[in-house]
Amino acid sequence: MEDKELLEKFSQPESRNLAFNQLVRKYQQKVYWHIRKMVIDHDDADDLTQEVFIKIWKNLENFRKDAQLYTWIYRIATNECLSFLSSKKRKFFLPIHDITSELTEKLVSSPDIAGDEVQLKLQKAILRLPDKQRLVFNMKYFDELKYEEMSEILGTSVGALKASYHIAAKKIEEYLQQD
């Protein structure tokens, strides 16, 4: 079902639940994987995904029909991730290095992670990036979003996003060269 049709049905009380259920089914994987790549832990990603959809449920009536639904959903998911990571740092007074260590530890020890040595090394290299740079790298490299779409989601200029992605890629390759 097209987004426009979903929104139309959501606005009618009798088809509201059905429309929202279809919206969740359509976007749940995109939202979950976007979050999971940022927070690594499945339980955290599960909680945040649910929170994102609850927010969508509460605010969908106020959504501007001229905007793209999936960029709006992406923005909510991105904000939830960044808030979660910053609150985690505040809560435990952790500097950036420690949160990286914590996420790397989860990556190494979790039974929900699969992949060869090179894949894991790439993941570790990505985790060493600052949160926003990591976000940009994930969106471009894994989700294959266009810079224009990313610009709309993150509220940052295309030029700044290109620069951020190239710096991130360079840092990752430097890490990959190390033994």
Next chain:
Amino acid sequence: MKKELRISDIPKHNVHRVPEGYFDRLPMRIMERTAAREHIASTPWQARLWRPVRYAMAPLLLLLLFAGTFLFSMQQAPQQEKLTVATLSDQEIMNYLNAYAQMETADLEEYLAADQELAADFLNVSPTAAEEELLYYKLDDLDY
């Protein structure tokens, strides 16, 4: 020579896994939460207000019961005392007071200063007998 590893050399692969059937169950879990919220939102405010009051009712009733019992016992106690004292004869009251009356040193000094006769009377001796006692023990010569 070791070949340099570049991002483009690594196949794009999702290393993360989810529990089996996770995405089949997720929409239902989310719908349950939205339904619960809608139920709360649609509940009239009187009913929402009544819920915490209902939980607080038991300790509140218990507290009222204790307070009521305490106030009732406080009101009953003085009346009972009045009734008990009223049934006693004057002689019984005098006996009680004689047995339990206590005199502080300060009270005694006050009485002595006010009236010598009264002090002698109070000690249940005649003034002459008291004088004789003082002479016998030479208490007048003692310096305190």
